[in-house]
Amino acid sequence: MNKKLILIGPPGAGKGTIADLLIEKFNFTHISTGNSLRIVAEEQSELGIKVKTIMNEGGLLPDEIVDEIIKEALSKEDAKDSFILDGYPRHVGQAEKLIDWVKIDEVVVVDMKDEDIIERLNGRRTCPKCGASYHIVNIPPKVEGICDFCGTKLIKRADEDKIKHRLDVYHKETEPVIEFLKNKGIRIQKVPGDFDVKTQKEWMGNLIVYNQE
Ligand code: AP5
Numbered sequence: 001m002n003k004k005l006i007l008i009g010p011p012g013a014g015k016g017t018i019a020d021l022l023i024e025k026f027n028f029t030h031i032s033t034g035n036s037l038r039i040v041a042e043e044q045s046e047l048g049i050k051v052k053t054i055m056n057e058g059g060l061l062p063d064e065i066v067d068e069i070i071k072e073a074l075s076k077e078d079a080k081d082s083f084i085l086d087g088y089p090r091h092v093g094q095a096e097k098l099i100d101w102v103k104i105d106e107v108v109v110v111d112m113k114d115e116d117i118i119e120r121l122n123g124r125r126t127c128p129k130c131g132a133s134y135h136i137v138n139i140p141p142k143v144e145g146i147c148d149f150c151g152t153k154l155i156k157r158a159d160e161d162k163i164k165h166r167l168d169v170y171h172k173e174t175e176p177v178i179e180f181l182k183n184k185g186i187r188i189q190k191v192p193g194d195f196d197v198k199t200q201k202e203w204m205g206n207l208i209v210y211n212q213e
């Protein structure tokens, strides 16, 4: 599937989960700034400590750190023809840079109400090693508390308590990116974040195949 997609949506709306569905079905390359930054945050270095502190508070990292991660990911062979970008751009300044670096085919906006997100995130469990995301009721792992893919013990993410602040940052900084990209002539699609996963899978599959023609 040769498509370059951006996934935009509030924290906890299901971007990572939808990216996993699309990768399974269409073999996209997943570029997730959040997952890459969580790896940097584990480093015992000045940079690692800085990244960890800001992420745990639910704020945005400075562009000079995030842009390096994105530029490196975009320059790789596996991102040459298609990718799903999850977590970038997060404000209009990043969007301006991105469309200079690469041609984006479309934007998929994952839509969900703040109050539903807050409730759902209480049940999220994440793999600290490979970034896979689960829900204790909706999308449980095969063995309780253990990642299906790499066998690592699942955790609650450290920024989970800051969800209200992360939602505020999303509405103020990231939501305007949708209008900005629309005005640049990029197609915008919406997918409900609260569909059950089976329906979401069908919906996303049809949406992507349909737009391929
Ligand atoms: P990031 O990791 O991108 O986090 P986020 O945007 O806050 O989003 P999440 O990963 O929390 O949620 P998600 O939408 O992926 O939902 P998920 O699929 O897990 O960024 C983290 C931090 O990094 C930022 O706060 C910032 O500090 C920094 N950062 C990143 N990019 C940056 C940038 N460009 N510039 C500056 N700083 C940056 O789903 C949530 C839960 O719901 C799971 O439990 C899941 O199993 C469940 N679920 C999902 N879909 C369904 C469904 N359909 N039905 C039932 N349950 C479902």
Ligand code: MG
Residues within 6 Å of the ligand: 015, 016, 017, 034
């Ligand atoms: Mg995510």
